[in-house]
Amino acid sequence: MFIQSRFIAQAVRALLVVGVGVFSQSVHAMSPEVIEQIDAIHDPIRVDVVANKPVAIHLLGDSGALVGVSFETSGLPFDIALAGKDGTHYRQFLAQGEGRKHVVFMMPDKPSYLAVSSSEAGSLAITQTSMVAEKDLHAPKRSYQSPRLRVLAEKLEQEGNTDAFWQDITKEGTPMVEPGNKGETLLTFLARGAERNVKMLGGPANDIYALERLGNSDVWFRTVSVPAGTLFSYQLAKDVPDFDGSKRARRVAILAKAKADPLNRYPWPTKAPDAYNQSSTFRAGGGALEPWFEVVSEAQGALSHHRIASVELENERDIWIYRSAGFDSSDPDTPLLFVFDGEQFLRKGHLDRSIDALVAAGKIPPLAAVFVSSIDNVVRAKELPDNDAFAAFMAKDVLSLVREELGFSPRAERTILSGSSFGGLGSTTIALKHPEAFGAVLSLSGSYWWSDKGAYSGANMIARRVATHDRAPVRFYLAAGLFETSRGDGFASILEPNRHLHDVLLAKGYSVVHQEFPTAHDMFAWREQLPQGLIALLGSVDANARVVGK
Structure with missing residues (x-):
């Protein structure tokens, strides 16, 4: 029984080697007799393939471009690979069919094309879905929900400073309030001068939030959109210590630093022994709640x-x-x-x-x-x-x-x-x-x-x-x-x-x-x-x- 199993395994390996060799020969060693060209993104082309006669498909995009392509083979045994004009094999996409498939890849440094072949005659549809040139492959420009932060970011790009911004914020108080979409309000929580991080404890969802640094400036911020009537308290923590510990231990470390926002005008409670025992608050306009505790009654x-x-x-x-x-x-x-x-x-x-x-x-x-x-x-x-x-x-x-x-x-x-x-x-x-x-x-x-x-x-x-x-x-x-x-x-x-x-x-x-x-x-x-x-x-x-x- 052992001998029989060994012979079967050897036979399977031999078939696999033959299969790979046939595929390699069909799309690489054999020169394409038909050449097709993708002319536009999202414009599918139908390619007719004669049995064992490869077709070359030229794509849009030079070397280094990020490309997306979709194949529709209708279940026929197509082999599709990315190949160089010098016969180099770069990447296999389909082997003996596989029906529909979408692939994303980088165009090689050398001239290349899609090599398509089949052991049976048939047709398939190929659509190039995307192409981003190498020169455009960079992180998108940072966007800001807050219009005022957007203006400040542009100013800092022109080598401006944050002095005037902080003077305004000190007069207005925090969080910074701006109109949002659909009647909501944009709130931007702000902190100045931290070295490593700033976190907020509380806020709209009573959670821990990380503030983001505005470039290399002294401005740390987080912007959220809230509906009318929103009511919450919060604390800010600068340079919360980080260390090798449990998730909970690292999470509660914020309590060592959390205290009232020094720029917020509505502390709670109004009288406290120190800022660590005090929170800052915010109330958006509108809403059904009323601060009855603020009403002074004679009786x-x-x-x-x-x-x-x-x-x-x-x-x-x-x-x-x-x-x-x-x-x-x-x-x-x-x-x-x-x-x-x-x-x-x-x-x-x-x-x-x-x-x-x-x-x-x-x-x-x-x-x-x-x-x-x-x-x-x-x-x-x-x-x-x-x-x-x-x-x-x-x-x-x-x-x-x-x-x-x-x-x-x-x-x-x-x-x-x-x-x-x-x-x-x-x-x-x-x-x-x-x-x-x-x-x-x-x-x-x-x-x-x-x-x-x-x-x-x-x-x-x-x-x-x-x-x-x-x-x-x-x-x-x-x-x-x-x-x-x-x-x-x-x-x-x-x-x-x-x-x-x-x-x-x-x-x-x-x-x-x-x-x-x-x-x-x-x-x-x-x-x-x-x-x-x-x-x-x-x-x-x-x-x-x-x-x-x-």
Whole structure:
């Protein structure tokens, strides 16, 4: 058997050698008897070939040109190669047919042509699709979205400098704003004088972006186009250290350098110990969001601080109870609002101010708000995503303490759970587990990508739970940012799972309002979205609506 296999292998090799020899002889050694010429790009020619009589096809383009050619052989056994007039074989394109094919190649230094032959008579179509002369093979001139950067680049080519540009930018502030296409706005983030790199943390998509250097100048830039109503915060980092480490370690190294943009006029918070603890902000004109926290109300509420422990959770946390102006504990219709990540919504979100302004403007009735601390990020990630023990803690321990402190028992349908990210997810799962206590959910950028089978499994576990269980007496407000999409680097989409959950809730018969805003995963946006949710749940926004913020 071994001997037989060896003879078969030898025979196959012999046939291959013969085949290659026949091909080489047919298109190289034999002088072409027919010569055709390509006259124009995209103008196909039909070539008739007599069996075993090669044809030469001359192409457009001198040596060094980049050429593209398409062949249509109709399945006949054509051999096509690039050959020199001196018989040199440069490159084989087709062997015994292959049907349709498109090739791209460089024209050789010596005169050459396409050598075409076939063991059978037939015809084929050849089209030269492109030709770029060697003198035109260079990188295209850098283009700039920003008209002002384009002018500056041209000035620098004429040996100008950037002094006047930076004087103007210092007066105007950053990012640089210019009109874009279709009603959008061009934003150019700018930094001056870095040596190796500049990166931005945050921005429209709350990601890490690299700025580009303008030639050899001291200008570093990145231009993006944003729709009306865009709202975000960001920091800049010059000369972020690079080193041999894990992808995550290299990514978070930006935190060593990130701080507020020194040329931006709208820092957040306005008072901070240093620029590292401060961000810069931008708000495009238009849009549905309003900064209610900026409205100073004559009538203000009162805030009290409390501590509550849990034996089952094995921890103790802060809660703050806010009684708005006009709060009436004797009125059973008085709303009660719970806010996860309470310290953040108080200190950075100024939600107490927004509540005062909303009540004073008649947008919502007087209410009580309970700000629940998440303790720290480790506890937060454990308790908020679908945790039965934490849900029971909220429905029993926290609610009992609040009832005792406020002296009233709110109706479930007037009791709202709210939060952002994991807080939005937790608000939904807790309300679905305990609808007897919580009858409304206000979810901001809810992390509905999360699953107990794996954080990025792609399954919308909460939507599936809603679809497969009886409808609960819970109303929903869902908000998400148009920039909260998957980045393809391990960060899941927020926007699509929120849309999916909205559709499932609606199909199941729930009352749900879904709004989308040109914002990112950012407290700077959530502090304006939460008041919108209160108006929707306690005011006059139509239920079962999907609204895209403009």
